[in-house]
Amino acid sequence: MKKENHFALFRSMLRIRRVEEALADRYAEQEMRCPMHLCIGQEAIAVGVCAALSANDVMFSNHRAHGHYLAKGGNLNAMIAELYGRSTGCCGGRGGSMHLIDLDVGFMGATPIVGGTVPLAVGSAWASSLRDENRVSVVFFGDGCFEEGVIHESLNFAALHKLPIIFVCENNGFSVYTRLTERQPNRPIYRIAEAHGMTATIGDGNDIEEVLSIAKAAVDNARQGNGPQFIELSTYRWREHCGPDFDDGLNYRSMLEIENGLKDNPIDKFAMRLKESNLLSQSDIDGYEAEIQKEITDAFQFALSSAKPSTKDSGERIYA
Amino acid sequence: MKKENHFALFRSMLRIRRVEEALADRYAEQEMRCPMHLCIGQEAIAVGVCAALSANDVMFSNHRAHGHYLAKGGNLNAMIAELYGRSTGCCGGRGGSMHLIDLDVGFMGATPIVGGTVPLAVGSAWASSLRDENRVSVVFFGDGCFEEGVIHESLNFAALHKLPIIFVCENNGFSVYTRLTERQPNRPIYRIAEAHGMTATIGDGNDIEEVLSIAKAAVDNARQGNGPQFIELSTYRWREHCGPDFDDGLNYRSMLEIENGLKDNPIDKFAMRLKESNLLSQSDIDGYEAEIQKEITDAFQFALSSAKPSTKDSGERIYA
């Protein structure tokens, strides 16, 4: 892998982490008045998958969308402004954290009804194939989402029509506070996708290089007309399901489990590796941190100084 | 297998065949004024599976329910009367051919929304397991039904809770007039069930002995607490999807295919085998034919002489 790529991957993960930490820090001010699902700890999946895509490829996401949106190149100012409910937000304030969109970079939309966007991604892949476009569609969803019947229907349709789509299942072991074992029998998720007649892989979602190589293979396959690809990636959610805090107090997971989870830090792990092989220096990192901090400060600045939408406005653009 | 069993299996298939032929013959009189889906050609599945069950096991079915209902021991008079819309029908005339029920024999209900009864069967298996009852639930559905998301949800729930349920997929290769290849990719159905974490088998649905042995193994497994069992059985629908006639005129399937389909006659094949091994004589068959004819004549007699429900009656029993 080229040096710049390493930098880019690392920087992208770090950026998502810092942005969400800033969100968490300022959430208590109660000016971001909407539910917020942080992906801290899961950054490698968003970044690794997006690194395998080209600009015109498109993406759909779910309630935990910040990382996907930023990794795909979504506008940071528009995202922060959206969380603050401002007119300059990517949805003009109508959506909040759970509804992100940036069509300029192929981020087609994220919505919070679990499973809701999965068939949409299949539909956009269908459109590509009907128009013989060299465009791959990607959809991110969680292990809980895999329990929705629409997954079965989407996998079947995509396999039937050999569509250029990548299904990315982020398996963090939880649906809200419910463990996988209370929702699904003891068998691997990806095998079901495989049985539907598509290439399916499983990997460590906290190892950015593994994610990237799996994603690259999948994207190449899809682009070459080999039909849908399914990727199951294991990861761990650090913070509470919804909200800015750590949820150690809730006792649905042991301190030991949390500690191990935090140890398996995709960013530090990658930094370590890069440093060992002298591909990254502490000063590089410090440089990034500074740039990112600046970018974040400006984004909050932008959001807070943006116009507030009016009630009147909320009655417009109901029909196209 | 014991001699009586052979007789019973053969007689049960023959009975279903003759009953449906009689329905087909009289349908043109336009006194059975409801949609009717015949299972002629598919009798071995209903009979083979039911032969593996005990009386207190329960069953759910779909739009093509006559065979399932009769094989489970459903009341013939009540079924014919139901098709004639009479008060003595198993639904008092409210359901017609697509809505059959006979709680006395554990036939819990058949309804025509494809996939609609599959989770219900899972729910009845759940109730059995919660009450530690030694009761197996069975649900019949087609290859088209397998495309419904609720199948995925039902398989997952059944596997998660290790429920005593048998999923029987009657794969006749068609959903109405649409071929399997236009609806599903080229991969076996049962493998998906297997990937969900349950025992799954595939077999020849037109070979009654094979069906019975597969079903017996599945029922034993389920009863012994080994969780859900999935059975995919291949078969062929002789008549039109809905209605009494052959549909050769529609040209959605070749004459050759139809001929081969008719040749693969589960009843004749079994009769042949039994005769060869001197387990069944032509006079046995003639005896059955006579008994069955009598039974059928009486059933139509019963139906046609039964009271006609009134409009007033149709406004009652809306709420329990």
Added chain:
Amino acid sequence: MPDLEKRDITYAQAVREAIDQSMGQDARVIVIGEGVPDPKAIFNTTAELSEKYGQRRVFDMPLSENGVTGVCIGAALSGMRPVMIHQRIDFALLAMDQLVNNAAKWHYMFDGKASVPIVVRVIVGRGWGQGPQHSQSLQAMFSLVPGLKVIMPTTAYDAKGMLISAIEDNNPVIFIEHRWLHQIKDNVPEEYYRVPLGQAKVLHEGDAVTVAAFSYMAVESLIAAKALMSIMGIGIEVLDMRSVNPLDVTSVLNSVQKTGRLIVVDTAYRTGSIAGELISQVVEKAFGVLKTRPVRIASPDHPTPTSHFMAEHYYPGPQTIADAVLDMLGIDSNTETETYRELCETLLRDGPHDTPNRGFTGPF
């Protein structure tokens, strides 16, 4: 309205022609539904489309109502204009999540940055023992969802023109067709034309009573209107509502200004029907205009029984409507009176009650 050269075709043919011409006009239009390319071609409303436009624009589908609806929404977001078809509206219940949470809201929640131009054709079953799960009339369930447009054309002319408008519309449109309309003929121009969505139409003029009717009930109302006029000289104004959302209350108000009397006839269960919504809006907007209490005519609040013996009086018909009119006008309707007996005889359906009323076969 374009000038019509005379040609009578059925509602089913008109629907087919609308799709055919839309596909000819716009390469982004695709069609998908269970049975679309099969020999029965959705009551022949999609016949030969596959042959004409090929397998990359005309599709059968897996039995995955919710998933395929989502697939169509996704395709629409990527610039296609899918027409999805359900053989029964009852099956669309499986797709409520995609229709209500995504299709209806996408344009709004993303601030107008994207839109979902899909048409979902759903067929209301009736007769020949369709029964509880194959003959629901669920327009009210869809019409209460902001962001969806819901239409129920009655005539073949409107079926073609409104389906074309629906396909051109940038919003999700639920196109509800009553199966008993499929064989009714009407004068339908060959050319590509539009009929705007959201406007009621006068099917029969009169100033005695306003009868606002939906879908097949507009046909039944028209039959009643003709008989009432010819036999009793009573002129009722029959409005074919044509659209459920938006609901054309203005046209009803204009008619009621004239008649002072309102009967709404719906194909659905009585309670919670769009008929109630219409009556309420009329009273809210024009309180005092009604001289007599408004009346709604609909099906009883229970599932459709399959047995034709039970279903016989489940559906209101011309007689029900005529009686309501006479009652509202305070006209004696006991079977003694000569003219009333004549009216009843005229309204007597020939043919079984569980097959389409032969009393009117078009053109309108």
Added chain:
Amino acid sequence: MPDLEKRDITYAQAVREAIDQSMGQDARVIVIGEGVPDPKAIFNTTAELSEKYGQRRVFDMPLSENGVTGVCIGAALSGMRPVMIHQRIDFALLAMDQLVNNAAKWHYMFDGKASVPIVVRVIVGRGWGQGPQHSQSLQAMFSLVPGLKVIMPTTAYDAKGMLISAIEDNNPVIFIEHRWLHQIKDNVPEEYYRVPLGQAKVLHEGDAVTVAAFSYMAVESLIAAKALMSIMGIGIEVLDMRSVNPLDVTSVLNSVQKTGRLIVVDTAYRTGSIAGELISQVVEKAFGVLKTRPVRIASPDHPTPTSHFMAEHYYPGPQTIADAVLDMLGIDSNTETETYRELCETLLRDGPHDTPNRGFTGPF
């Protein structure tokens, strides 16, 4: 009504107690829902149930709304009495097929041979940027389905009594609870008691105007009623409708006989709401009783915007209701008049508009 020893508990606690006592009374009662046994316990309405009744009666569930609804129906057909819970009513849209095609019709289509005693608890979200897909109020969509019962208790007392009645009921009951009711206290007896389904209740007596309100809107109406009385001496009669199907039109008619004026306040989108159905039925059944045009107060016909800046006036509140009352009574409501300014000040919400109104915390 049993004699109450004084004990004020919240709506959430009352719901929990109803389930707890029902499970204690009847071993067939089981509970399932996403998050039921988790630390948040569905806004604490299922807290400790798992510990008390064990893992064979209290279940979390896979994210399979339609399938698990079917599973519950099947269990009910086998003699269990499942209580299923959705954290948002929006998620229940995935289960429409099972609820409408199976649960609602099973008893009818099988001629009463079986019944489906399930309760589906669904929560209406509001505030803190719940937005388009997490704050719908879809009671009208369920209430138009014959075979379902749909209830929306407002007080903690009714929440407990009606949930107990729902669990004992042999029919499928949709139990709709507005999230903003969860923390409101009321006097709730400790014993097991029933409140019948299908009956409205007078929350505030008066003879000037009848205000029929649903769920949280009954609270807002009560706030308006108290202010109107104390400041202007205007007595409005607030009816807490409590049930959507069956709809207690009789109680509304009785009140309207007295007041001659009707305002219906609903939590839903305006068009197609149950408010319209109620107004229509009142006019159909008691034409001429109303002295002024009936008014409906509801949310506008578009999705809920997430931004609190936009959502601020999306929901009608006490001020909206009071203004409608004054307008209906022809009372001058320009900010000049002293008393009106006082009214407005009293009705001013303290605290942000996107959190529950602190103006009323109970008991009722």
